[in-house]
Amino acid sequence: MDLSIIIVNYCTYDLTKQTIESVINKNHPFSYEIYVVDNASADGSLENLKKDFYKESETGLIKFIANEENKGFAHANNLALNQISSKYVLLLNSDTIVVDDCIEKCIDYMENDNKLGAVGCKVVLPDGTLDKACRRSFPDFNVSFYRMTGLSHIFPKSERFGRYNLTYLDENETYEVDCLVGAFMLLRSAAIRQVGLLDEAFFMYGEDIDWCYRIKAAGWKIVYYSDAEIIHYKGASSKQKNKIIYEFYRAMYIFYNKHYKDEYSRIITAITYTGIWGMYGLKLSLNTLKINYGMIMPNKTPKEPVSQLSK
Known part of the structure; x- marks a missing residue:
């Protein structure tokens, strides 16, 4: 098997169905399988997905894993990772659409450089703007300080202050980065075997950064590849704002x-x-008071892939 795609579902039936269809409705020149891991959804989405993709599950193209308890995004992905034996693995959020031959392009790019441990594509929001989380620096003290104080927002084109989301770099170019976003992360299985699975201490947020940190520390390269693209319906499955805020800062800690x-x-x-x-x-106080803190603070609630309440 060339590729195993892992999609985590948590009460996102329509979105997950759309994501799966954006993959299987294309003719791919590589062999692949899809693991849909349901994080104990209570809305019947797993049952409905099984009905929709009955034929694909019968042929083995799509495999369903029912998680009896939502222990987070990392745990859900690890359930699938423990079963795969493919050359590459793709983490794909349940609120994304794969555009054209995005996956094929990324695999071809990986094939041309055996030192590549992970590749991420251009992640575009529905309004056409870049999802800034798709290319980042590691959040060391300086990088985090510039973001928390708003300097990264005030001076986005500064190489010093704009490091958090690499806003000083051209989004239409390809280059090595520190970390990618879990909404779309293509990994070489050899790198996963070397560094281990996702750290389940992270419930949502941070596990992708931690994985990239370990992959780079092991000597692999990580690249933002701008010639491939997905659409990310960011936040579409978010219904627990206070939980999201807490988990974001807990992940930083x-x-x-x-x-x-x-x-x-x-x-x-x-x-x-x-x-x-x-x-x-x-952030919690402002959200609790239902204040539009986005107009007060230079940085809004953390913009990460919230279908990771699939997380």
């Missing part, structure tokens, strides 16, 4: 403790913790 805490002084760590949980408290 976990990531810092895992990869940076030992590198920085106690003072820097104290500043980091204060920044993370201070921002969390502010």
Whole structure:
């Protein structure tokens, strides 16, 4: 098998169906299989998806995994990852549409460089703008500080201040990056075998950054490939705003403790913790009060792939 595609579903029947169809309705020059992992949906979406894709499941093209409990996006993907034996793996969000020959282009690009551990494509929002999360730097102290203080928003074209989402780089060019977004991440299985599965300490947010961090640390390259594209209906499956805010900042805390805490002084760590949980408290308070904080703060609620409440 050339490729295994993993799609996590959580109460997103229409979106997930659309995502699957955007894959299987194309003629691909490679062999592939799709794993649909349901995170204990209570809306009947798993049953409906099984009915819709009965023929595909009978032929083995689509395999369904029913998770009895929603333990997060990482856990759901790991259930499928433990079953696959393909050369490549694609994490694909349930609120995306694969455009044209996006997957084929990415696989071809991977085939031409055996040092590539992961490739991400251009992720476009429905309004045609770039989903900035699809190419990022690791959130070390400086990068996170510039984002939290709004400097990355004020000076997006600055190589110093715009590192969080690499806004100073041309979105239509291809280059190496630190990390990609879990909405579309094509990985070489050899890299996964070397670094291990997704870290299930992350419920939603952060597990993709952590994976990329470990992949790069193991010597693999990670590339943002602009010639391939998907559409991301970001936030379409988001119904738990407070949960989303909490998990975003919790992921920052976990990531810092895992990869940076030992590198920085106690003072820097104290500043980091204060920044993370201070921002969390502010965002939570504003959201609870139903204030349009997007007009007050330079940065809105974290814009990550929220179908990862499939997470």
